[in-house]
Amino acid sequence: MAYACTLDFNSDAFRSAAYQHYATLREAAPVFLSQPPGQLPIWYVTGAQDVETVLLDSERFARDPARISPQFAAMMGGDQSIAFLNDHMLNRDGERHRRLRRLVNKAFTLKAVNAMRPRIEQIAERLLDQAGPSGHLDVVSQYAFPLSIIVIAELLGVPAQDRDDFRRWSQLIVQQVGHDLSELQRCYAEFASYMLALIEQRRAAPTDDLVSALVQVEEDGNVLSSSELCSMIALLIVAGHETAASMIGNAVYLLLRHPHTLIQLRDSPDSMANAVEELLRYDSSVERAMVRFVTQDTELGGQRLQRGQLLMAVVGSANRDPALCAQPDILDVARPACPHLAFGKGAHYCLGASLARQELEIALNTLLRRCPGLQLEGTPESVRWRYVPNFRGPQALPVRWSVA
Template sequence: MAHERTLDFNGVDFNSDAFRSAAYRHYAALREVAPVFLSQPQGQLPIWYVTGAREVETVLLDNERFARDPARISPQFAAMIGGEQSIAFLNDHMLNRDGERHRRLRRLVNKAFTLKAVNAMRPRIEQIAETLLDQAGPRGHMDVVSQYAFPLSITVIAELLGVPARDRDDFRRWSHMIVQQVGHDLSELQRCYSEFASYMLALIEQRRAQPTDDLVTALVQVEEEGNVLSCSELCSMIALLIIAGHETAASMIGNAVYLLVQHPQALVQLRDEPGLMPNAVEELLRYDSSVERAMVRFVTQDTELAGQRLQRGQLLMAVVGAANRDEALCAHPDTLDITRPACPHLSFGKGTHHCLGASLARQELEIALNTLLRRCPGLQLAVAPEAVHWRYVPNFRGPQALPVRWSVD
């Protein structure tokens, strides 16, 4: 059995622009030395980082040893991790549950969040993308993140849920603060969570009294053998759909556009051969995933992974972005090849916690890219590549801003 190895990454800020600007080079070095390594930052809980494809897949598939629910360790541990009550009230969703509790929530939500409902959004997504480019097109330049990716993604998920247009700026503000966490004091975060929870409760009561044709109503009404979603489960699920539905989607679009303008031959090929888009979408998702690291897992028993000894109660982070660039996943992983047959990337997770919104995300990315490439000839970066900085957001990866320009007749 190998001895426990602790690499010298204890002082590294994994969320910083300095790290993310060279993240895949760092991850490659980590995989080579130890695909599972322990980071022990001073004053913080130690955490295992898993960077190898086989090891990440093992973690995502093994809910017995690597749990999402901290209660699997102990109620006291769950209370310590869960935090303040309003925060816990928005964390009572299926991504934080395992076993039968997870299966129950997943079955109920699946009955509301159907593929039919997602596919019915396609014409509306196309209309939103066209409208956004109607506004930016004559100027010949825009910030892809703030003027295209975020407005597109927040409008799509808000309309799917039935959130009024006047409230979308609040949702964006709340979700930004929740995913960023760092940079805000505890009182700010508590106020944010409290406002978010209060809004959710009011929206749920409104839909109970006046049902409409939207996803919130469907979640309120969903039932299976007398089993329904509790109030905290409803709030948490709606919050999860809003945050995951636009934060990750917006970064996904930003990452994809950044890659294409950095690979002009691929951009031209994709513009001229739109039939390549389904393969290109998978390759872009693999090459630079907007979910850089899966949500933290908790080691439920003393165990071994890749020769490392893990102890019950320790934290573990599966680094999806690193796994997607592992040669064990596909040949020449650091080469962007939009003609590559789709390989089994891990950008939407794997196993029971596989992303519920994967089909919606793929649809949004495909439409966003097709519309952009068709409407914006000669698309290119409007700044030097090194001027593009990365959002300071744990777990997610995406550009802070992405200025581009194109030819205007």
């Protein structure tokens, strides 16, 4: 399929019609090699079965570039400050991954996440209090991102006055495209320096937060190193609010495009938990899983892949595959939850899935209850998608509602 070789997955033209493109690719080229000019060749995998295979098979499709060679890992890792913040479980496989996951699971517990629910509700209410009198709001910048950054910052124990810095750092880290190397290096260095200082503060005087728990976590004498601590905290901050905020934006956009569904959920808030699963499936904020490295010559989807090549599993496409869900292009929040891959699958299944679900449920129920007659300002076609590799979410989502 010739056009697949030069597709720009991050362009406005592609993002505005992403699911039409994915349907075509699943049919004609479910596994294809793309090499736009000046970029590394990458295999893209769009069919649900092949995506699941990639996510479950860390022997052939690794997250850790060291599985190819130390030289390859050094090339992919960037400079020292960048590598220092990439020493987390998402970039490890096998026993290295299992060790990190066990340690982090001892600190990032379901009990700690569930204890945040009343606070998440308070934050959502306060953000709408601030916008309420006007009857106007940008869901992205005034609701979704503030909500998610406050939640993850409070969970970790990051002081309120430092949240703007975290937002700036995480934006640079997830975007990368369009920023020069010196700017990224400075961002990573600032981030790492801040993390190290915060870790030392919590070592000296632990508090009731996740950073303190991560510092103190131990299993059979095994603890997290400084680089592992910094990297894990950075991962939680970036992934913990970028993906949640974009998913809130996606979900609100979908409900505005489906007003009968919006009314249905507004009148039946208890049904939101099931609706969240359908919204996650229909338009996930994680459009593509993190890049994998092919560790051996192998076959996938009828294609021959070579050791050392790069591979992307397109989660957004897999979630709309008829093999995974009947009538996948219909948004039906009343149907029994279809299986989806919005949080991945296998060893690297998203650690923060429970927190993300909780934030999305609370954010939507609060918005629908507090904002009667919610409407999009402008046309659906005027909404633009953020230029962020791997993630999908609107740049802005201005809405209005009736004010008594």
